[in-house]
Structure formats: structure tokens, C-alpha cells
Amino acid sequence: MLNQHPQIIKGREVVNDDWSVLKLDEGQTADTVEVPAGKIIVPLTVWQAQRDALLGRAELGVWLAPDESAAVLKDDLQRFAVIAIDFPKFTDGRGYSIAYNLRKRLGWTGELRAIGDVLRDQLFQMARCGFDAYATRQDRSIHDALKGLSVFSETYQATVDNPIPLFRRVPRDTPAEHRDIGAGI
Numbered sequence: 383m384l385n386q387h388p389q390i391i392k393g394r395e396v397v398n399d400d401w402s403v404l405k406l407d408e409g410q411t412a413d414t415v416e417v418p419a420g421k422i423i424v425p426l427t428v429w430q431a432q433r434d435a436l437l438g439r440a441e442l443g444v445w446l447a448p449d450e451s452a453a454v455l456k457d458d459l460q461r462f463a464v465i466a467i468d469f470p471k472f473t474d475g476r477g478y479s480i481a482y483n484l485r486k487r488l489g490w491t492g493e494l495r496a497i498g499d500v501l502r503d504q505l506f507q508m509a510r511c512g513f514d515a516y517a518t519r520q521d522r523s524i525h526d527a528l529k530g531l532s533v534f535s536e537t538y539q540a541t542v543d544n545p546i547p548l549f550r551r552v553p554r555d556t557p558a559e560h561r562d563i564g565a566g567i
Contacts (some may be wrong), residue, residue: 384418389524390495391505391516394531396524399517403445403462403497404428411419421567423495426450429458437461445497448476452484459490464515468497478511485542505530512542 389396396452401421406412408554411426417436423443424475429436436442446452467477467483476498484490486552495515496508505516518527540547 384422385497386552387517387520391518391524391531392489392493393514403466403517408555413419421463423464426454429564430454433458443493443495446477446480448474448480450480452480452488458490459488462492464493464495466492466495466497466517467513469496469500469504472499472501472504476500478507481508481511481513482542492545492555500527502527506533510541510543 385405386401387399401423402418403423404415404417404425406415406428411431412425412433415428417424417428417432421441421443422439423445424432424436426444426446429444441463443462443466444455445466445468447468448470452465455462459465459521466523467480469477481494481496484494488496490512493515494513495517496504496513497517500508500516501522502518502519505518505527508516516527518524528535536548538548544551
């Protein structure tokens, strides 16, 4: 089954999406499913089963389920134009860890897309973990969801989108003997 979103949020704007996401129907297997031509994002299991046949594809992406590890892609990252992470339920937070690991541990710099049950309330935290594209639920307004990226004006913690914590970003008028308290924590 091919899922096509007419529009996605990429960066901080709504754009037309020309990628399709391949999902296996009941009874289909990763080694026998036909991967259509064009810009396609395939499940990790399909990539693993059909890797040799898919190697020549220039416009190929892969998507990970929340119980799959991005580490299995470390030697193939340069082969993908996009990596997507599936959120089958908005309450499943494992995709945030996968995104963080892709960006920080594996050095992925390409498009990192959230797919599945993606809602406005999640976008700000998804961006903090490294996502830069979002295929939001089609039964919700994508333009309303876009507002989720600007819910907060400032953050305290360091993460993918800003590796410097707030206490290091804001100058303070504190005596020199107190400036490094907590720096080693």
C-alpha cells in the first residue's frame, strides 16, 4: 500500500510532497513486495530484504518502525535521500530516541521525517530531537500543526536543535567566583 501526503511540513513551511511511503499490506512480505518507481520511502525490512535490487535507485528513502534500530543503517546512510520514523500512535515516544541517535550518534544530516500519528503537540519536541519534516495526520489541519513548531520561544535544555543549554546562552552579571558552578554536571 502506498501512502501519499499531498503536503508535509518541511523546515518551517508547508510544501507539496512528492514522496510516497510504502507500507506492507497483510499477506505481503518484505522480500516479494514490488517497489514502485519514483520517489519512494520503503520499510527497513524491505531495504534489508531487497538491498541489492534497490542499490541503484537514486530517489530512495527508508522508514523505521519504533522497535527498529537506526544503527543497522550506519553503513548505508549515504544511499538515502530521506529517512522517516513511524509513529503508529502519538503516545509511542521511541521515535524521538531513534531520531536523536540518527543525528548525534550516526551523523545523519539529510531529511529526517516523522510519519504516522503525528500531531501538532509533538512537533516542537520532534524538532528538538532532530526531525526537520513532518507528515502530519491527514484528518487535521497541516497549517494549524505548523504552529506547533513555535509553541515555545525558549528552551532550557541542550539537544539536537540547540546544543548549548540556556544557562550558557544568557549572559549573567554574576561574580567570577560563581560563574562555573554546575559547569561540570
